[in-house]
Amino acid sequence: MTIRIVPATLACAGGLLAATAAFGQQSQALKEIPADKAKLTGSMTVDYNSRSVRSTSGTDLYEISDLAVADLMVLRGSVQRTPGKSLVYSVKFDVINPSNPSQVAREVAILRGDLQIDNSGRYIPDAGRLRIDVVKGNQTSSGYGGSIQGRNVTRWWEVGEQFRKAQKEATKIYSRVVDGKVVSIQVKNPDPLRFERTQLASGPFSFLPETRVSGNLDYDYELGNWLTDANAISFSYTVADRSFTDRVSGSIRYVEEEGSFTDKAGKKKPYTGYYEYNLRWNEQAVNNDQSFFDAGAAQAQSDAFFSSADQSKPGLYGRVYYNDTEDFCKRAKGDDGKDTCVGPTRSDVTWDLKAEKLTYAQLANWVKLEMLILGPLTDE
Structure with a gap:
């Protein structure tokens, strides 16, 4: 049930956020999400106008629908992406009262501003004042900062060339502990997203802290996978004067196959491929x-x-899950000399993830990071 933000119920959205104070910053941020609520679900459509002969804008549009982060918040809105130049965000947050989940405050906060991309492919959030603004109740603003060194490839149709280069260049070994044994794989010339003093904004709840991110998320051109190396991705933050650092390691593996799945509403949907998440928090290094x-x-x-x-x-x-279509696609010559689509012109994306034994702060941090790297994650 949605509670209207009126005097008869809550004085304002700030009242809902203030209600969390009774839990204490430490207890709520570090509280393990109940197993039946520990999910990340929702959908997004991506129109790749930069790849379509029907569009003259060259701007890709991401429309996020009901991205539910456990029993914490729901994201809705849009991101406009001009490849190689910028991403412009307008994503609103509905927030859920942790002391009374039936109470939902609509559009309490908004992720907005630009994520600019410089000539070297570096993403610079503070150059475009990317931030989370709480716009109802006790209004606050918290900015993103630092930078992300983007992958070398910023256009889908360059992947084939980069893969050919990878076959001739250096390799990197990735290892993890499985059932007490070290297992390793070798990747030819991976392309990293490198987090350089990257700062995630605090909010939209006061107990979700500002967080620093460092490390790499590497892309494997041969198989289309994302991997963390031995250093993992580190999330560092402070809650109630206590410092924490989480190491996130593992893989996001791409599987190209056709099939169908049932979404959270019980509706059957087709897919042309999916990313399989196998990310661990603070596993044995x-x-x-x-x-x-x-x-x-x-x-x-x-x-x-x-x-x-x-x-x-x-x-x-x-x-x-991804359901990709190539209607009205631009074309370029492939390895066989024939014209081929430069990539999908539309993707229907559906998240169906579960968080195992994660805290609210840990899951919120990952979602904020994933929003920052939305462009690279959806390129293929």
């Missing part, structure tokens, strides 16, 4: 000296590395 790639057991090591059979450890698991 692998010493660099333990990393060793055995070419003779490459397939077995790969199967073990990407296996998501064990979902008992703190992490984020599940699938993000």
Whole structure:
């Protein structure tokens, strides 16, 4: 049930946010999300106008619908992306009263501003004043900062060329501990998203802290996977004068196949591929000296590395489905000399992820980061 923000119910949206104070910053931010609520679900449509012969704008449009972050908040809105130049955000937050989940305050906060991209492919959020503004009740504003060094490829149709280069260049070994054993895979010339003093804004609740992010999320051109290296991705934040650092490691594996799934509303939907999430929070780190790639057991090591059979450890698991279409696509010559689509012109995206033993702060931090790297994550 939605509670209207009127004097008869809540004095203002700020009253709903203030209600969380009774829980205390530490208890709510660090509280483990109940298993039946620990989900990340929702949908998004992406119109890649930069790839369509019907469009002259060159601006891709991302429309986010009901992206529900556990029993914490729901995101709705749009992102306009001009490839290689900027992303312009207008994403609104509905927030849920943790002391009374039946109370929902609509459009209490908004993620807005520009995520600008410089000539070297670096994403610079503070150059465009990207921020989360609480616009109802006790109004506050918290900005994003630092930078993200983007992948070398910013246009979908350059992937083939980059893959050919990767086959001839350096390799990198990725390792993790599976069932007490170190398993490793080898990736040819991965392309990193590098987080450089990246700052995630606090909010929209007062107990969700400002967070610093460092590390890499590497892209594998051969298989279309995202991977963390031995350093993982680190999230550092402070709650009630206590400092915390979470290490997020693992993979987001791409599977190209056709099928169907049932969404949270019970509706059957088609897909042309999906990303399978197998991200772990604070799992056992692998010493660099333990990393060793055995070419003779490459397939077995790969199967073990990407296996998501064990979902008992703190992490984020599940699938993000894509249904891609290429109607009215621009064309370029492929490796065979024939004209081929430069990429999908539209993607229908559906999140179906579960958070295992994560806190509210941990899941909120990941969602904020994923919103920042929305462009690169959806390129393929």
